[in-house]
């Protein structure tokens with residue numbers, strides 16, 4: 001058996017067309033502000049892609065590119081300015097920030113109604129309380145969307161997530177629990193990781209270790225979602241050994257062309273939602 005490929009690029013394209021139609025009917029374009037500090041090459045590429053994707057569906061995106069040595073206070077002032085600017089609907093600060101920043105304080109300074117990354121404690125609390133008004137981080141939303149598009153109802157399935165980061169593993173665990181999965185979070189200290197992974201109906205890897213997940217880690221017929229973005233000899237690869245896994249899994253995401261394109265789309269979806277809520281008086 002060879003697995004069916006979950007085509008994230010195609011799914012993202014279809015969803016972006018739907019978003020573009022919604023944006024076209026608004027009186028003004030939703031506006032996403034992206035704050036980028038320093039010259040991390042990957043971050044510059046990610047943010048350029050976000051701007052391109054936003055503009056392609058008719059949204060406005062402003063990148064505020066600050067010097068590596070910008071003081072914490074200056075970044076807080078910029079965020080305050082964007083918080084109080086009614087023409088800005090969403091604010092994200094590209095992570096990781098240079099080491100001298102207190103990232104938690106920066107994240108918490110973003111107005112929760114504009115926190116389209118869903119990284120702030122307020123939105124995390126809503127998500128963990130199964131409150132549908134939570135603004136949920138883009139990558140976990142992308143994973144859920146791809147699972148629902150592929151499998152339909154995921155209630156009762158055993159989902160194993162490898163990775164416990166604040167950006168992916170933890171919020172994804174809540175999101176899948178809210179959607180009635182039985183959830184196991186595994187991580188670098190987990191004993192018997194291959195056996196636990198092999199008990200999953202849905203296996204999500206978000207640990208950043210290239211080709212960690214081998215065929216023995218996969219239950220025949222499982223759905224495998226690979227969130228990893230790694231490089232081996234300059235070539236992109238995921239956390240899953242794709243060539244092995246595709247012989248065992250029923251559905252699998254490739255890297256590149258899987259979760260990545262869907263993540264940017266979900267950020268745009270959050271920005272549209274923030275715009276609608278801010279303009280309908282649903283949220284301040």
Ligand code: GUN
Nearest residue numbers: 092093094095096117138
């Ligand atoms: N760094 C890696 N992923 C993300 C993301 O989703 N948002 C932000 N702001 N920074 C990131």
